[in-house]
Amino acid sequence: MSFYTSLSGMRNAETDLRVISNNIANAETAGFKKSNAQFFDLVATGGSTDPRTTPGIGAAVSAITQDFGLGQLEQTGRVLDIAINGDGFITTANAISGDITFTRNGNLQLVASGELQDASGDLVQAFAVDAAGNPTTTVPSNVVVPTVNAAGSALASISIDDRGVVGATYSDGTTEPVAKIALASFPATGGLRPIGQSKWEATADSGTAQFGEPGIGNFGRVFSGALERSNVDLAEEMVSLLTAQRNFQANARAIDTATAISQTVLNLQR
Known part of the structure; x- marks a missing residue:
């Protein structure tokens, strides 16, 4: 399950990167309005599940919203x-x-x-x-x-x-x-x-x-x-770009860790 959870995080980071990249590409486009990716968590639970032991199963894109704030x-x-x-x-x-x-x-x-x-x-x-x-x-x-x-x-x-x-x-x-x-x-x-x-x-x-x-x-x-002018703030977008990149890398590392743990468990069963 941890593989799918981290995969959802990587997909979300990719979506975030696409939105940020589009903002940066249109930084000089007259009348352009930037967008922001919004996410929500996914929880695997039922009526009889103990909420104190629910780890969740990842995240998904809830919306890509437009910011109609005035540009310069x-x-x-x-x-x-x-x-x-x-x-x-x-x-x-x-x-x-x-x-x-x-x-x-x-x-x-x-x-x-x-x-x-x-x-x-x-x-x-x-x-x-x-x-x-x-x-x-x-x-x-x-x-x-x-x-x-x-x-x-x-x-x-x-x-x-x-x-x-x-x-x-x-x-x-x-x-x-x-x-x-x-x-x-x-x-x-x-x-x-x-x-x-x-x-x-x-x-x-x-x-x-x-x-x-x-x-x-x-x-x-x-x-x-x-x-x-476009209402894109390049400094803000660059910070968001780095954050999305780190999120992608962290989820990829989590998959590597889950793979290593799974391999260890398989070796113990031999």
Whole structure:
């Protein structure tokens, strides 16, 4: 039985190492959120078992949880970079399937068609606005910046202010608000499913996305010209890496010891 107990410990240490390695690999990934492996003990017992003589039969992974703590906000000076100081997520839609996903990576870009996209090419969702930049709807949709204004002047540049308003400036010097970035929050953020590319999708555990404006409630403020770095602390991860390695080595040594004891017992029976 001691072999299986130590084997479970080695498997858990391997899982812990995989989680830590993924954190370290994404230390420079914008908007990345680190994960932590959680474990629970396994006990072989019954109703008539004396609890004072129950040694246990190892451990197993109970959950791999995500830490959505805020990462460092880094100034980039790029007008289409935005960072969220709060719990909100930028909402995006796949250009082909329309599937809705959520991200903290605010590295946005404008394409020739006037659509505002994130770093992976998904369409950024925002509220339609009036001439003052105030939302006129509560349902977000794709951001499409007109490449020519009503006077026939071509688009010169766009910007995103700290209210999340996307503004378009044209060659005749006029500036018009186009949309207001829609942020999403969830009843249980930890229930979001990571799908890669610093993106998540909603699940039954996270609850349905609730959309709102930047700076209102717990959606968070938008910082223009900045990106949120990964919340991975390399020093902390290195300590965790060493701990997981020692756990693996200790369980391997326990197997060696159990093997030696078993061999001794077999020799005594000869």
